[in-house]
Amino acid sequence: MTWRADGVPRSERFDDIYHTESGALAQSRHVFLGGCGLPDAWAGQPRWQVLETGFGLGLNFLATWQAWRADPARPRMLHFVSVEAHPVSAGDLLRAAEAYPELAALARELAAQWHGLLPGFHRLAFDDGRVLLTLCVGDVQPMLRAQRFEADSIFLDGYSPQLNPQMWSADTLKAVSRFARQGTRVATWTIARAIRDALQQQGFTVEKRAGLPPKRDCLSGVFAPAWTVRRRGPAPERIDKPGRCAVIGAGLAGAAVAASLARRGWQVTVFDAADWPASGASGLPVGMLAPHVSPDDALLSRLARAGIRATWGELARLLEEGRDWRASGVLERRPDGDTRVPAGWTSAGPNESWPANAGQLAAAGLPERTPALWHSRAAWVRPHRLIAAWLRQPGVEFRGGCAVARLATRQEGGWQLFDANGERLIDADRVVVCAGFESGRFAPALPLQPVRGQVAWGPMPADADLPTTPLNGDGHLIAHVPVERGVPIWLAGATFGRDSTALEPTQADSIANRERLARLHPAAAASLAGAFERGDVDTWVGVRCASGDRRPLVGPIDAPVAGLWACTALGSRGLSFAALCAELLAAQWHGEPLPLPATLAKALGTQRL
Known part of the structure; x- marks a missing residue:
């Protein structure tokens, strides 16, 4: 123009x-x-x-x-x-x-x-x-x-x-x-x-x-047509009078759902068996928010891009940059050497993922010809800080140490939640299950798979020379992350143990993480070798939840009474998908515009499985 x-x-x-x-x-x-x-x-x-x-x-x-x-x-x-x-x-x-x-x-x-x-x-x-x-x-x-x-x-x-x-x-x-x-x-x-x-x-x-x-x-x-309008397919649901909603699970998915519904006027109670939020897979000490780029702009790439935009807005709105998160950008090493981006991106104006240049590689301490992509719209995030911010929103109540054991329908409509002793916890108009791999207890028809992950992390040694830019590829490395007291921390990993729910650290996974770090950034691995040998490295283990096709599940659970929904199976991309999935659920309840094209929304729906 x-x-x-x-x-x-x-x-x-x-x-x-x-x-x-x-x-x-x-x-x-x-x-x-x-x-x-x-x-x-x-x-x-x-x-x-x-x-x-x-x-x-x-x-x-x-x-x-x-x-x-x-x-x-x-x-x-x-x-x-x-x-x-x-x-x-x-x-x-x-x-x-x-x-x-x-x-x-x-x-x-x-x-x-x-x-x-x-x-x-x-x-x-x-x-x-x-x-x-x-x-x-x-x-x-x-x-x-x-x-x-x-x-x-x-x-x-x-x-x-x-x-x-x-x-x-x-x-x-x-x-x-x-x-x-x-x-x-x-x-x-x-x-x-x-x-x-x-x-x-x-x-x-x-x-x-x-x-x-x-x-x-x-x-x-x-x-004001003079004829009866017949629409193709059922009319979208449109709730105009929000009521009370119970959310099971206080990780990224549950907290995001609670915040999205509370913005629309719902009174939301979030239940978790643990005493504190983010006690499961969402309790990672620090996580990475980074896109998925494929030359053909595949389904996962488009979903992740939409999810990062949704999460980014929440980070900027709710958290303190530099303390809770940092818009650091991320350098992604491509083991296969493929640094192509989709055709047509050049004509679409300024974008956020491109083959890394010599200056970006040098800043990350990598050789000039290393095949890598630079993601400018990427960050590290302390997930528990985002979860806490969502749970502080007006209209949201958190109840920890409160395991939901059973759901029952009410004669007048809606649901009742009970604990293991048969005590009624709450009456709710709607229930959203966001309990990770435990969601299967309330939705046995959903194909959910636990995926165990172990990371190495710890305080940065005084003599460590670690890149200020986070890296991912075959594993990831994040360093220089500030904590409340003490020296900044670093984190590297993670392993993927499918169908495992064991929470004890294993020596085999510790070795695997060191080997992965050595491939990702040899100089960083050498700089941390002393910490590993002295035993100054902590481990963290969490169990993620994945679906059969590795995409999140958002939608109704087949039940005799309407109002039982799931938002789960965010896999290893909880930071990328939580806010987007919560907004998709809220849009479907209220007949609002979709945050995604209809084909992408359908690709996340429980009905697909």
Whole structure:
């Protein structure tokens, strides 16, 4: 895009301007918010869900967000879903908003998350996770097919129908109509006869409104078909009155689910057999948050990328960088020498994983020609700190030393939880099982596999020369991690013992971790040799939970009564998947926009197995 001398932004691709000369913010407020009756229409609602075709410079989103912030009667949650085939730069977002002081702070928050916008869905969270922007990067019709929810407001935006006919085609407007429910309002700046006719054919009653000069008119309407609308497949569930939920398990999965549901108004009680949260596999002293990159951008790569974005926002919002986590980047050694990234990433703008350069290798203490990838959007994390932060959220209660032994349905609906002595622990409207490999006690049909892991860790020796950059590949190494008292720690590992639940450290795994470290970073292994020989190295053992296909499980558990769900089998990527899976579960309960394309959401569902 370019900027004209009068400050109006122009798209060279479509040979059109982004907004009228009378001003983008005035257009957003008059045409789109005013055309959909906002903010009055959302007063007292539990959530409001907007679908937009054409994100552009983001001013419709910023205007809607600003109106939500300013309204004391605002809904608890604001969802804004927008399709954009060609995202602009973060700098252009800021420049477009700089003329409007009331949007400046919001624009800076948006620009801070405006990165890595590869084709697909990107969930950006603001205002403690209560304002959620789902940016769908790609052509409009495939993106609309990949999403599913009922919109309360629809903003039809984009370049003129003559210059961008695909955005305004009858097929596109038909796809848009699938998001409408009875009473959904639609607004747009164009009054082209073909657009009006197409909307009416899809069930919208439309009318011209006074436009914003120099445009004389604009268009608004309401979805009120004269026929019975038949949707393909069952209507999405939509809970509007949250109640009480019990979560079994206080690891990453359980804490993330509790926080996501509490944001939506649920009263959540988290039960764990241990006295403290993060007492199982999530209690690793320090973990790594790093993407999975494959040349064909395989399913796991796309899931991990979405998960890291979700987790990153929570880390930045809840934890102290440098103490609880660090946006350090991660260097990944590729034992097979394959440092390819997917074709097309170059044209998608700035990205976050590339073949490592000589400077990055040197900083990590590796030879210049070492085959490796550099992940800039990667970090080390103290998992127990993130879990504690999630469990501190309003509406969440933790009950430790409280093992759930049995579930029973209530005659009036919902569930009762009992301990081993038959004492009733709680009555709940819904239950979510997040108990790792122990989840099988409540969901025996799920194919769960325990995977034992052992790591080596300890205080950094005074003479140790360890890289400040975390490394992964065949195992991983994290060093210079601060602790509450004493010297920083390091950690290396981990082993994978399938179908093992033994928690005692083994000498064989200790040897395996030393050998793995020697392959990953020979100089670090030599630097720590004395600590191993003196016995100054601690071990930690945890048992992860994996599914049959190594993907998380999120969805209902087959039970006589509805309301029993699972969020489990996060495997060795709990930090990558916990926040994403929790948001997917919450979206499915409330009929919200999906944080993932429908095919990826299905790939995580319990129904697949």
